Amino acid sequence: MNPKYKRLLILFLILSILGVATKLVLMALEENIIYFYTPNELKKKYGNVKNIENKIRIGGLVLEDSVVINKNESIFEITDKKDNIKVFFKGQLPDLFREGQGIVAEGILKDNKLIANQVLAKHDENYMPPEVADALIKSGVWQGEKKK
Amino acid sequence: MIPEIGHIFLIITFVATIMQILFWIYNIKSFDGFTVHILKRSALMNFLFILSSFFILTYSFIISDFSLLLVSNNSHSLKPLIYKISGVWGNHEGSLLLWVLILSTFTFLISIKNSSINSKLLSSIIGVQTIILCLFLAFILFTSNPFERVQVLPLDGRGLNPLLQDPGLALHPPMLYIGYVGLSVSFSFAVGALITGQINKEWAQQMMPWITIAWSALTIGIALGSWWAYYELGWGGWWFWDPVENASFMPWLIATALLHSVRVLEKKLVLINWIILLSILAFSFSLLGTFIVRSGLLTSVHAFASDPSRGVFILIILAIAIGGPLILYALKSSSFKEHKVQFNLMSKESAILMNNLFLTTATATVLIGTLYPLFLDAFNGNKISIGPAYYNATFAPIMAPVVFLMAIAPLLNWNQTKNKNLSKKLIFLIVATFFGMICLYMIEQSSLFAVICGSLSIWLFSGVVTDIISKIKESKIKFNKLRQFFFFISKINLGIHFAHIGVAVFLAGVTGEQFFKTEYSGRKNIGDVFNVGNQSLEFKKIEMLDGPNYRSQTATFNLLKDGKIINKLKPEKRFYPTEKSQTTEAAILTGFLGDTYLVLGDGNKEIGWSIRVYFNPLVSWIWGGACLMALGGLVSILQNRKSRKIIN
Numbered sequence: 001m002n003p004k005y006k007r008l009l010i011l012f013l014i015l016s017i018l019g020v021a022t023k024l025v026l027m028a029l030e031e032n033i034i035y036f037y038t039p040n041e042l043k044k045k046y047g048n049v050k051n052i053e054n055k056i057r058i059g060g061l062v063l064e065d066s067v068v069i070n071k072n073e074s075i076f077e078i079t080d081k082k083d084n085i086k087v088f089f090k091g092q093l094p095d096l097f098r099e100g101q102g103i104v105a106e107g108i109l110k111d112n113k114l115i116a117n118q119v120l121a122k123h124d125e126n127y128m129p130p131e132v133a134d135a136l137i138k139s140g141v142w143q144g145e146k147k148k
Numbered sequence: 149m150i151p152e153i154g155h156i157f158l159i160i161t162f163v164a165t166i167m168q169i170l171f172w173i174y175n176i177k178s179f180d181g182f183t184v185h186i187l188k189r190s191a192l193m194n195f196l197f198i199l200s201s202f203f204i205l206t207y208s209f210i211i212s213d214f215s216l217l218l219v220s221n222n223s224h225s226l227k228p229l230i231y232k233i234s235g236v237w238g239n240h241e242g243s244l245l246l247w248v249l250i251l252s253t254f255t256f257l258i259s260i261k262n263s264s265i266n267s268k269l270l271s272s273i274i275g276v277q278t279i280i281l282c283l284f285l286a287f288i289l290f291t292s293n294p295f296e297r298v299q300v301l302p303l304d305g306r307g308l309n310p311l312l313q314d315p316g317l318a319l320h321p322p323m324l325y326i327g328y329v330g331l332s333v334s335f336s337f338a339v340g341a342l343i344t345g346q347i348n349k350e351w352a353q354q355m356m357p358w359i360t361i362a363w364s365a366l367t368i369g370i371a372l373g374s375w376w377a378y379y380e381l382g383w384g385g386w387w388f389w390d391p392v393e394n395a396s397f398m399p400w401l402i403a404t405a406l407l408h409s410v411r412v413l414e415k416k417l418v419l420i421n422w423i424i425l426l427s428i429l430a431f432s433f434s435l436l437g438t439f440i441v442r443s444g445l446l447t448s449v450h451a452f453a454s455d456p457s458r459g460v461f462i463l464i465i466l467a468i469a470i471g472g473p474l475i476l477y478a479l480k481s482s483s484f485k486e487h488k489v490q491f492n493l494m495s496k497e498s499a500i501l502m503n504n505l506f507l508t509t510a511t512a513t514v515l516i517g518t519l520y521p522l523f524l525d526a527f528n529g530n531k532i533s534i535g536p537a538y539y540n541a542t543f544a545p546i547m548a549p550v551v552f553l554m555a556i557a558p559l560l561n562w563n564q565t566k567n568k569n570l571s572k573k574l575i576f577l578i579v580a581t582f583f584g585m586i587c588l589y590m591i592e593q594s595s596l597f598a599v600i601c602g603s604l605s606i607w608l609f610s611g612v613v614t615d616i617i618s619k620i621k622e623s624k625i626k627f628n629k630l631r632q633f634f635f636f637i638s639k640i641n642l643g644i645h646f647a648h649i650g651v652a653v654f655l656a657g658v659t660g661e662q663f664f665k666t667e668y669s670g671r672k673n674i675g676d677v678f679n680v681g682n683q684s685l686e687f688k689k690i691e692m693l694d695g696p697n698y699r700s701q702t703a704t705f706n707l708l709k710d711g712k713i714i715n716k717l718k719p720e721k722r723f724y725p726t727e728k729s730q731t732t733e734a735a736i737l738t739g740f741l742g743d744t745y746l747v748l749g750d751g752n753k754e755i756g757w758s759i760r761v762y763f764n765p766l767v768s769w770i771w772g773g774a775c776l777m778a779l780g781g782l783v784s785i786l787q788n789r790k791s792r793k794i795i796n
Contacts, residue, residue, distance in 0.1 A: 006493070009493075013502075014505060017505060017506065017509060018509065021509045021512070021513060021542070021546055024513070024541060024542045024545060024546070025513055025516055025542050027541065028537070028538045028541035028542045029516075029520065029534075029538065031537070031541070032534060032535060032537040032538040032541065033532045033533075033534060033538075034532060034533045034534075034535060035530065035531070035532050036531035036532060036533065037531075057533060069750070069755065070755060071671050071755050071756065072670075072671075090669070091669055091760075092669065092747065092749035092750075092758045092759075092760055093749065093750055093758075095721070095729075095730040095731060095732055096729070096730065
């Protein structure tokens with residue numbers, strides 16, 4: 001094969017691989033991003049929309065006295081001290097799940113309730129998930145951790 | 149008093165490195181034997197001082213000297229000895245000290261090992277290593293001093309995060325750091341080549357073992373981390389595409405690309421600029437990995453206390469260590485004399501070139517997935533997360549061709565236009581894979597992706613087998629004597645076969661775990677008998693037990709077969725009073741063909757306990773495969789040493 005064509009062929013190969021990769025990344029980014037809201041942010045953004053098909057993450061504190069655990073599922077409310085959202089969760093709650101603790105729940109919104117497929121709490125007792133901490137500081141509910 | 153000595157040692161080394169760098173720059177025009185001699189000696193000195201300093205810190209942890217802030221924050225007098233020691237690097241300050249210890253060790257080893265390197269290159273390499281060392285020492289001394297004293301002496305320490313009190317995790321950071329820091333060697337080789345303006349085949353040969361060591365250590369480090377996440381976090385998975393995992397995976401991908409392309413340079417002078425760029429990139433990703441994890445930019449168990457003043461320092465280090473060489477690269481890279489690329493399309497070189505192309509593209513997709521949420525947050529305050537679905541849709545399809553090529557590339561010859569018997573080998577390969585595919589298809593609940601993933605594993609495995617068989621045929625050796633067998637072994641490139649088989653084993657594990665996993669989750673009470681997949685479990689009892697530094701709620705489950713107990717599973721919930729935290733210990737029955745994995749959740753006698761059970765087929769093959777890959781690296785270093793001795 002003529003060297004010139006060979007070089008063109010290689011260039012073409014490289015470009016097409018990069019092109020396909022870019023396309024894949026863009027498609028995946030469009031479909032697989034999960035947005036994070038606090039209950040108040042969600043209300044501001046979606047207003048009266050009661051159902052959201054795409055997965056979202058809701059973060060905040062577990063509302064005191066809201067936790068009900070029965071045989072099939074756990075029900076609790078997430079609060080940012082302005083708005084609350086009720087969460088239904090069928091799986092196993094994380095070790096550090098308790099009332100007043102900062103958590104993040106992931107799932108779809110159905111009839112203004114979050115049907116969660118995942119509940120995350122971080123590993124450390126003193127630890128607040130950073131998204132939650134940010135949001136709470138922004139809304140003035142919480143002053144943030146005192147630095148040691 | 150003793151900790152102050154450790155601190156002073158660090159300060160002395162820091163001042164010494166500055167002087168060494170000045171000396172190095174002063175002599176940069178004319179490196180001679182004398183300069184090398186001085187630099188070698190100072191490498192030894194730096195190493196000894198940092199080693200002593202590290203020992204002093206370790207000693208303070210062992211005797212539980214709580215007058216040190218670091219010890220009182222991260223240790224406890226009741227902790228088992230091994231975790232007192234691993235506690236040294238289970239925190240920000242200590243892990244940085246480990247980092248510089250490994251860096252100075254590598255520098256020292258290069259200075260005594262590679263006597264065959266010409267003095268110009270060796271001086272440049274040691275000089276660049278010293279600059280990195282100096283930057284890190286400054287970082288430690290100014291922002292993260294491990295020897296800081298407390299104001300008020302506490303009665304006892306605050307303990308180490310219970311999740312980190314684990315044998316697998318005691319070894320994970322050192323291995324990972326040997327990998328990260330090992331890549332600094334190839335980085336220094338590259339910058340050294342840019343400074344001296346010389347590059348040749350010997351350069352590639354001398355650099356090869358260092359990359360291989362770094363790559364093997366990185367492989368083991370990542371595998372240990374993944375294994376730990378599997379058995380300790382209790383989520384039943386082994387890789388979560390967590391940003392912190394990605395941070396260690398990206399340097400691995402680039403190092404893998406480098407490992408392959410340097411082999412081309414060993415044969416002929418092509419791809420020089422590309423290899424230099426890759427060397428710089430690999431270490432840049434290591435630095436990025438170290439700092440992304442440590443800066444608290446990303447959150448996970450790895451993110452130790454974050455402090456904004458460190459952020460600026462980190463940016464400065466990154467700018468000098470990555471920006472400097474890249475500018476040098478832009479100025480000098482055009483000066484290298486390279487042979488014109490005359491690749492035959494069906495040659496090993498082009499296969500390796502394709503491998504590099506795919507691997508770097510794959511790295512880019514991981515990088516985008518890792519950093520995109522940070523950028524979006526910085527630009528418009530939107531908080532998002534990117535989960536495994538993104539990586540399955542981007543990374544996996546880009547890596548599939550890499551595995552496809554991996555089976556064929558070793559069958560091709562360097563440079564040659566005609567490959568003997570290539571079509572015969574390929575036909576064998578295709579037939580073997582086809583049979584494998586049919587078997588996979590027959591398995592219950594198998595999906596399209598399961599068949600693709602599994603076939604790639606079989607394809608690769610057959611590729612290695614084909615390669616070995618054809619080499620046996622070509623060598624015309626009769627295996628009637630053990631000596632001839634060893635002779636044959638020493639002839640072939642055993643390391644590569646090990647590593648590639650490792651990938652095949654790994655892929656088999658991934659196929660089993662991803663596509664044939666069975667899962668149950670729900671509440672069960674004492675006395676319940678239930679089925680998961682084709683296994684039957686009985687919830688026997690639940691009790692409170694005391695461990696060395698924790699209290700545990702332990703449940704006992706019987707694994708039944710035909711009504712008989714064949715095994716017991718004891719999942720636990722542990723409460724650590726010192727650290728005031730709770731952990732979940734999954735019960736795992738590890739088998740060659742798969743694991744039974746049981747996690748105990750919350751609960752009480754009225755509503756029962758929440759439990760999760762997984763059957764993960766072939767999951768241990770994932771880490772087994774990684775071990776084989778690392779073993780391949782070690783074997784190839786040993787083999788190369790031997791063959792070089794024979795040549796000499």
